[in-house]
Amino acid sequence: MRYAGLLVVIWLIVGAIAAGQRGYLTHAEQNCASVGTIAVTVIAGPLNYVGINPKVTDCTVPQPSR
Numbered sequence: 001m002r003y004a005g006l007l008v009v010i011w012l013i014v015g016a017i018a019a020g021q022r023g024y025l026t027h028a029e030q031n032c033a034s035v036g037t038i039a040v041t042v043i044a045g046p047l048n049y050v051g052i053n054p055k056v057t058d059c060t061v062p063q064p065s066r
Contacts, residue, residue, distance in 0.1 A: 015042035018049065032059040 019025055019041040024034070036056030044054050 011045040012042055015045035015048065018042075018044075032061055033057060 016025075019038050022041065024038045024041060033056045036059050037054070040054040040056060041048060044052050048054075
């Protein structure tokens with residue numbers, strides 16, 4: 001279990017590095033799609049370096065009921 005936790009942390013760190021290299025962390029717009037793209041890039045982790053380029057192009061945020 002200890003190694004699995006370490007593997008998950010390393011996986012997410014590699015994903016965060018990939019998001020930083022793509023400029024998502026410094027040049028991202030302030031909208032839902034940008035935040036989603038950053039999240040899926042971090043979650044994809046090392047898969048970013050084998051050709052996976054996850055992007056969220058559209059998202060809708062639920063509106064409060066009246």
